[in-house]
Amino acid sequence: MKRTTAALIVTVLVVLAGFAASELPSEAERAEPVNHAIRSLADTGAVNAVSAVLFDYRAFDTLGEATVIITTAMIVAFLAPQARASMLSVRMSGIVLYGVVLLLPFIAVFGLAIMLYGHISPGGGFTGGVVLSTSAVLYAVVYSAGGQQSYVLAPATNKMIENVAMTAFLAVGFFGMAASGAFLANAATGIGLGTPGSLLSAGTIPLLNVISGLKVGVGLAIIIISLFLE
């Protein structure tokens, strides 16, 4: 019985794949040079062509990348034993404890700035997320010595943010589909592209930047903290 259902599912998928393959661009279309860099400002309103490609032309690939991060975080959080949290053998000295207090706000603001200005200046969602996760890890590493764990965000909230951000990414995708028939569409959805270079320009790109930044930040924080504090 199980074998027949499996065979049935496979045949359905093969038929669907056949339909998809038939819609691939023909030889002539593929030959026409697609130069994203030149058209990116006009199409997406994002000054930073890299984030235009990442979050508009290739937003679907970024969705896949975000899924990779969430699965890695799940696997690592699952495998790393939570039993004993003997973090570092050494107890942090006073200089470190008070130095980090001064350092953390600047790291967090730097991460947010990179994330929010992703479509204008270099950087963007992923880089800003990594900087944020560095600040979370720094806090967790320095302040949780000898079994007493202290986090910027409790692990449960971390995981909740991760899932909320993932569904938000999909929601933006389906909003694009609802508004203009194409998953993760940007310019066609009618959201104003704004004046290039202003903070609220380039349609859904800043939104996707923030969402993927949150995801990467929280995901990496989960991975690193569960590895370090196991």
Add this chain to the structure above:
Amino acid sequence: MMLNVSVALLCAFLLLVAVYVVVARSVLAAIISMGVFSMLVTAVFVVLRAPDVAVTEAVIGAGLITAFFVIALDKTSEQ
């Protein structure tokens, strides 16, 4: 002209640091020089006008990877 001179200089220095990573006596010295290696790679990316890649490399290469290895070293060194 200035561009490839600075890139050549940076790459030469990169090579030196890479060799030092291998021949370093203590593991900690090797890890720290890997961080230096990442910073130099970031400098090369900036000189070659690839700011996005430079920011990512700086944050991940110098930031996270070095932290990972230092913590791993501390956890595996016998007390």
